[in-house]
Amino acid sequence: MKKDAPSFCVMFNEDLCIGCGICMRVCPTKAIRIRDDRSFRLLDQCVGCGECQRVCPSGAIQMQPDKPLTIDRKKISVVIVSPVLFSQFPGEIPVDITAGLKRMGYDQVIELSDFLEMFQFAAETFIRKNRQTREAPWPLISPVCPVVIRLIAIRFPGLLSHVLPLKRPVVLLLSDLKQRISRKFGCKPKDIVVDHITPCPSKVMTKHSLSAIERKTIDRAFGINSIYAALFHHMEELETMEIQTFPMDRPDASISGRCLQWGMSGGEIAGMQIDKSMAISGVQETINYLEKIELGMFRNMEYIEFRTCPESCLGGPLTVIDKYLAKSGVSRLIKIFGMGMNLSGTKLRKMYDDGYFFSPVDKIRSELVKTFPKKFLSIQSMQEIDNILEKIRGKNCAVCGAPDCRTFAEDVVRGESDLEECIVLRARKCAEDGKDEKQAGKTKR
Amino acid sequence: MAVLKKEFHIHKNDFFRAGEASISIKNLLKALGIRPQIIRRVAICGYEGEMNVVMHGGDGKIIVEICPESILLLITDNGSGIPDIPLAMTKGYSTATEKYREMGFGAGMGLPNMKKNADSFAIDSVVGEGTNVRMGFSLTSKKE
Structure with missing residues (x-):
């Protein structure tokens, strides 16, 4: 298997590729080129959305490293699970899924409920304050x-200032995680291994994660699809066992309705008291609405939840079951x-005032700008492009190996x-040559 | 001197496609590496102009000229024209803005804000014949 494009999370298998080029056409950043019929080349503007994997008819594109999950019993293994995992076994309750993970060998299962609640509280507070301070421009972006x-x-890039300057829930969870685990055990x-189970292709390559703490703390990440069969097997085994032998551990089982809803489109804003908000999902829709915001539209909106997967994370490329089925179960x-809160508002307010929830936006922005070096064109090259297009008068056939x-x-x-x-x-x-020859032939005669 | 000129048509009452021309202009400016602050002002003015044409104008076009140091945006239509330009230029004066804004259209800003966002602004209109709006943007401008 040829592993091209180590720059991001796309794994390409040349033997399976049929060279159809569908991946190239759906890429939202035009990061894919096809060379010599079926050699896939990924440019550095890949954002990790997973659209190429979704449409690939031959399974040549995989969005995760192909290492299997093995748990080292000599170490303390903890696993951070995406809320989406709980949607993947319709009819099963979250504690059974947690129990299954423990049977697989994990010492502790960490889920995001409390951190989602913290994030929602902080976001709500920031938005409310922003009505007075106008510190950030409307609409704020999740x-x-x-x-x-x-x-x-x-x-x-002009919209980076619209991004809510708060830490993401997973970042809140990761702060001091290893220290806390080492104290507990x-x-x-x-000696601690931190795994992450996720539906998101952009999270499986941990060394490319968005924030420094993720790159530092999460050791390995797996798609839900890559652990599904093993977990399913353990859960089935549990069902045949006596109820007393359940490796049940209550602290792992405080999963809230907010957490379950999180993976659905609108799940983030559902837990916030912000009326002027909306939820948009799907990569093309996300792009359309970002274009519109840049034109000055939606300034009467306060908060927009964007997710590039259709129907949000439940539609992530690394999920297993149908997204609408998952939604129905959830x-x-x-x-x-229910949608109640687990945490105390007074405590959260104090944490907010202490600046606990704020993310170092300037640092993240400058890092992002470095990740995606700009290749600008001059007015002259723009004119050359127009001349070439005029000359080609093509139909975006993509035979050349570029998307259009x-x-x-x-x-x-x-x-x-x-x-x-x-x-x-x-x-x-x-x-034309043929015509010339014909004409040449005629004149000879 | 290298000048890049592009022309886009705006169709009467075509709410569905309103904004497409401004998006194309915006993407052109991005490819050229123009500063985001300037792109944003051009985009807002372009879109506002497009919406004006769609709502009040008729058929029209939007022409963009990109020079090494400036951008010129010309929006022209053959619509109903503006009877009282000083009134239309009054802040807060609007014919249907609020309603359109609630429908999700328009930035709800109108001509005064186009003037505010552009570095230079000129408008002329003849009732029954149409309206021309010319806006200039300096690429060295510090305006935010």
């Missing part, structure tokens, strides 16, 4: 989806669990592709 943040950095931080559970004619023309002007690659130009030239 900082939660890392793909959205990368998309903004690369295509809408009486072990050294280096909706049922929310009715049982404009991108191809840009590649040519930048010296990354050759005008000869254009099949339309070649065909036209052939036809």
Whole structure:
């Protein structure tokens, strides 16, 4: 298996690729080129949305490292689970899923309920204060989806100031995590392995995570799909056992309705008392609305939840069951669990005032800008591009290995592709040569 | 001197596609590496102009000229025209803005804000014939 494009989370298998180029056309940042029929090349503007994996008809694109999950019993293994995991087993309650993970060998299962609540509290407080201070421009954009943040950095840098300057829930969870675990289990931080189970392709390559604390603390990350069969097996085994032998551990079981709802589109704002808010999901929709915000629209909105996966994280590329089925199951559970709060408001308010929830936005912004180096064009090259397009008069056939004619023309002007690659130009030239020959033949006669 | 000129058509009552021209202009400016603050002002003015044409104008076009040191935005239509330009330029004066804003259209800003966002602004209009708006943006401008 040839592993190209180590820059981000896309794993490409040349043997499976049929060279259809569908991936190239759906890429929202035009980061894919196809060379020599089926050699996939990923440019550094990949944001990790997973659209290419979704559409690949031959399974040549995988969005995660292909290492299997093994748990070292000599170490303390903890696992941070995405709220989406609880939606993947309709009919099962969250504690059973937690119990299954423990049977797999995890010493502790950490879920995000409390941290989501903290985040929602902080976001609500910031928005309320912003009505007076106007510190940040409306509409504020949710900082939660890392793909959205990368998309903004690369295509809408002018909107970075709209991103809510708060830490994401997972970042709140990770602060001092290893120290807390080492105190609880009486072990050294280096003997702790922190795993993450996620539906999100942009989170499986932990060394490319958005924030420094994620890169530092999370040792390994796995897609839900890669551990699903093993977990399912353990859960089935548990069902056949006597109830007393359940490795049940109450502290792991404080999962709230907010947590369950989080993975659904609108799940983030559902737990916040902000009326002027809306939720948008899907990569194309996200781009459309970011374009509109840049035109000055939606200034009467206070908060927008963006997720690049359809129907939000429940539709993540690394999930297993159908997103609408998952949604239906989760909706049922929310009715049982309710949307109450676990944490004390007074305590949260104090933490907010102490600045606990604020993220170092300037640092993150400058890091993001560095990750995506800009390749600008001059007015002259822009005119050259127009001239090439005029000459090609193509149909975006993509045979050249670029997603559309404009991108191809840009590649040519930048010296990354050759005008000869254009099949339309070649065909036209052939036809003209043929005509010339015919005419030449006629005059001879 | 290198000048890049682009022209986009705006169709009467085409709310669905209103904004497309401004988005194209915006993306053009981004590819050229123009500062985000300037792009934002051009985009807001372009979109506001497009909406004006769609709502009150008729058929029209938006022309952008990009020079090494400035951007010129020309919005022209063959619509109903503005009878009283000073009144239309009054802050807060609007014919249907609030309603349109609630529908999710328009930035609800109108001509005075186009003037505010541009570095130079000129408007002329003949009732029954149409309106021309010319806006200039300096690429060295410090305006936020």
